[in-house]
Amino acid sequence: MVTLYDVARIAGVSTATVSRVVHGQDRVRESTRARVQEVIEQLGYIPDSAAQSLSRRRKDVIGLIYVVREEKQNDIENMSLLYWDEILRGVEGRIQDDHRWSLLITSLRAKDERDYSRMLSLTGKVDGLLIGEGTLPQPLLDRLMERVPMVIIAGNPGQIDVVKADNMQGGTALVTHLIEDHGRQRLFHVDGPPYVPDARERRLALEQVVKAHPGSALIGSYRGNFSVLSGEEAGDSILVTHGEQLPDAVVCANDQMAIGVLQAFARAGVRVPAQVAVTGFDDIYPGSLYEPSLTTVHQPMRLLGDRACGRLLDRIASPALRPRVESLPTELVLRSSCGCPPGPESRRPVVKQPVVKQPVVQAPVVKQAAVPARNPAVLAAGQRPAAEG
Numbered sequence: 157m158v159t160l161y162d163v164a165r166i167a168g169v170s171t172a173t174v175s176r177v178v179h180g181q182d183r184v185r186e187s188t189r190a191r192v193q194e195v196i197e198q199l200g201y202i203p204d205s206a207a208q209s210l211s212r213r214r215k216d217v218i219g220l221i222y223v224v225r226e227e228k229q230n231d232i233e234n235m236s237l238l239y240w241d242e243i244l245r246g247v248e249g250r251i252q253d254d255h256r257w258s259l260l261i262t263s264l265r266a267k268d269e270r271d272y273s274r275m276l277s278l279t280g281k282v283d284g285l286l287i288g289e290g291t292l293p294q295p296l297l298d299r300l301m302e303r304v305p306m307v308i309i310a311g312n313p314g315q316i317d318v319v320k321a322d323n324m325q326g327g328t329a330l331v332t333h334l335i336e337d338h339g340r341q342r343l344f345h346v347d348g349p350p351y352v353p354d355a356r357e358r359r360l361a362l363e364q365v366v367k368a369h370p371g372s373a374l375i376g377s378y379r380g381n382f383s384v385l386s387g388e389e390a391g392d393s394i395l396v397t398h399g400e401q402l403p404d405a406v407v408c409a410n411d412q413m414a415i416g417v418l419q420a421f422a423r424a425g426v427r428v429p430a431q432v433a434v435t436g437f438d439d440i441y442p443g444s445l446y447e448p449s450l451t452t453v454h455q456p457m458r459l460l461g462d463r464a465c466g467r468l469l470d471r472i473a474s475p476a477l478r479p480r481v482e483s484l485p486t487e488l489v490l491r492s493s494c495g496c497p498p499g500p501e502s503r504r505p506v507v508k509q510p511v512v513k514q515p516v517v518q519a520p521v522v523k524q525a526a527v528p529a530r531n532p533a534v535l536a537a538g539q540r541p542a543a544e545g
Contacts, residue, residue, distance in 0.1 A: 158201045165475040167195040219260045222288035238440045246461025279303040284468045305471040307464045312353045318481045319464040321455035326486030327361030329506045338495040340404035341372040346390040348409035355409045380413045387416020402432045411436035411443045429495040451494035454487040
């Protein structure tokens, strides 16, 4: 069904302008009125009782979809909620203080197609959607974009608005610090899921810094899923494959996996950072409580929510806005797990440096609709270590 928002998008005007034309009101240029009327005729738009009044049509509700991954009940993995708590605080601050809107939150199990119909039904209850991490499959994104305005948090650039942290600059600063300030040259990487844009950018930053420093090398990697448990498994794998000569540093794609690596090393008696440095990315609160405390990169999670929500509100009001990508600056958080002296943490703003741009795979052009986050001997024997609660 053709809506008032479809007319506004194609005519390149606001929904308020279309409403004035429909109601025969003044304050519309004749050229604009003619263009809107032409689009109305082309689309066969028939105003109904809901579309006749913009105030009655709008729900004043924004939806947020975030991705959850498999986790153990009551496991430490629930720390992932700390990331989303910060995002939500930013979103709620924007809609409650400035607009008095409401927020509808739901989760999507990673790569679980059984949830897709539920995502589509959500579009009938909200004026727009915030999508977390940009991990939805393209066909589902296309269908959602046809129904409601959308903004992706931490996604790939394409035919949609994206608000993200500057993973490249943050990752570059962190790995440069390990190599240049601490002389850590043999690096091991604990990667995130291949379909997550943040993980890909952090991996690329690591590879570029290693390439730019002769004598340094990436000696191995482990594919994790951003959970603490996958970090523990990565740590155990390192102990099995590199037990006789540990890497100088383990660079993890997020804090939760870094915490898992620290746990695995602690059980095996590996001294961090004396024998091997460990770093993360995100700056979630528990990382500061570990011993040694975790060196990481701070991404402005609350600001991500605020800016993404602000952009979505703008797009709901003006459907013809061109898609854009906003990249927020990060901060290097130096604690003792990298080899820095114990004591108060040090924070360094990441200075923007030129980096090699990664190729961007453009998504198919889809017009947006405009509807108002052990013991190596045991592993060697082929047994899975018991996870700690």
